Amino acid sequence: MFDSKKILLIGPYGQVGWELWHSTQPLGKVIIAGRGANQQLQAQINLADPDSIRRVIREIKPSIVLNAAAYTKVDKAEQESELVYRINAIAPGVLAEECLRLKALLIHYSTDYVFDGNHTNPYTEIDTVNPLGVYGTSKLTGEQAIIDIGGQYLILRTAWVYGRRGQNFLLTMQRLAAEREELKIVADQIGAPTWSRMIAQATSHIIAQIYSPFYQLDIKSLSGIYHLTNAGQTNWYEFAKAIIAQSKKQPRLLPITTADYPTPAKRPAYSVLSNAKLSDLFGIKLPAWDQALALALR
Ligand SMILES: NC(=O)c1ccc[n+]([C@@H]2O[C@H](COP(=O)([O-])OP(=O)(O)OC[C@H]3O[C@@H](n4cnc5c(N)ncnc54)[C@H](OP(=O)(O)O)[C@@H]3O)[C@@H](O)[C@H]2O)c1
Structure with a gap:
């Protein structure tokens, strides 16, 4: 039988955090931590404050720490680099240090924006990184901080995240579809x-395998970076088309280029991630993006 774990989940109100909160319930006692006044939070962690991280982890003594919190506003990050670094680059190292002290497993999320987008075939975990903006650079520094500490960790790089709550492309398109007659959407970022x-379900599946007495997996040797995305590839315009096709009101969609829609942060033109390592080591393969979208819309 699976030995129930004490899981500290940081960031339970984000897109991924919310789903993790639910998908990890069968795995053990989930304690949720974050910043702010939400009554349900069981511990106060502000990732910009390393003392709050140390205090909570030393008090709770979890066997797994799931860090779903991050500074995720890619454009705003260009103006707030000091805060972004504290949250995305320094905090992951502090989490890794505290996990090492407890011999706990740290599961942390990173991003396709560690790549510059010059590839034309899916990026693997060993491909050269070269982030284009503050957000991607801060997330890459956070990855490296975790790796340098050398404990038990999984860094799950994901991409283009959407869900039924939070701020994301799906909800933005649904709102704009109701408000506008015409939408111009970038078609040259893939x-x-x-x-x-699905990120949360895959994470729970990984945890269940790692701690299953049947598999006897060696966490230390499995520690590393893994790419975790839905399969296939598309561009924002085609993604919008698939969303709008299921909307009540259907505005006209016009494809535009990145140059037509300048943003403070540069984004990779191509950031498809190969999920082969995750499939080889954990047998996990997420469905194609359009199948996942159909399920999410249902
Ligand atoms: N969104 C994407 O498209 C995308 C793509 C690739 C990778 N990722 C990565 O996936 C992970 C999850 O992203 P997501 O989209 O679920 O993020 P999200 O919806 O933006 O949620 C981020 C969460 O982090 C919390 N947070 C921010 N600053 C904090 C701080 N100083 N202390 C404590 N909590 C703080 C936020 O809490 P508040 O409500 O208090 O602000 C929020 O609940 C992140 O590591 C992100 O970098 C995301």
């Missing part, structure tokens, strides 16, 4: 839209 629920 990636894999990924449903937050």
Whole structure:
């Protein structure tokens, strides 16, 4: 039988965090931590404050820490680099140090924006990184901080996350579809839209395998970076088309280029991630992005 774990989940109100909160329930006692006044939070962690991280982890002594919190506003990050680094680059190292002290497993999420987008075939975990903006650079520094500590960790790089709550492309398109007659959408950035629920379910599946007495897996040797996205690839315009096709009101969609829609942060033109390592080591393969979207819309 699976030995029930004490799981500390940081960021339970984000897109991925919310789904993790639910999908990890069967795995053990889930304690939720974050910042702010939400009554349901069981511990206060502000990732910009390393003392709050140390205090809570030393008090709770979890066997697994799931960090679903991050500074995720890619454009705003360009103006707030100091805060972004504290949350995305320094905090993951502090989490890793505290997990090492407890011999706990740290599961942390990272991003396709660690790549510059010059590839034309899916990026693997060993491909050269070269982030284009503050957000991607901060997330990459956070990855490296975890790796340098050398404990038990999984860094799950995902991409183009959407879900039924939070701020994301799916909900934005649904809102704009109701408000506008015409939408111009970038068609020259290619990636894999990924449903937050599937990220969480895959994470829970990984945890269940790691701690299953049947598999006897060696966590230390499995520690590393893994790519975790829905399969296939598309562009924002085609993604919007698939969303709008299921909307009550259907505005006209016009494809535009990145150059037509300048943003403060540069984004990779191509950031499809190969999920082969996850499939080889954990037997996990997420469905194609359009199948996942159909399920999410249902
Ligand atoms: N969204 C994407 O498209 C995408 C793509 C690739 C990778 N990722 C990665 O996937 C992970 C999850 O992303 P997501 O889309 O679920 O994020 P999200 O919906 O933006 O949620 C982020 C969460 O982090 C919390 N947070 C922010 N600053 C914090 C701080 N200083 N202390 C404590 N909590 C803080 C936020 O809480 P508040 O409500 O208090 O702000 C929020 O609940 C992140 O590591 C992200 O980098 C996301």
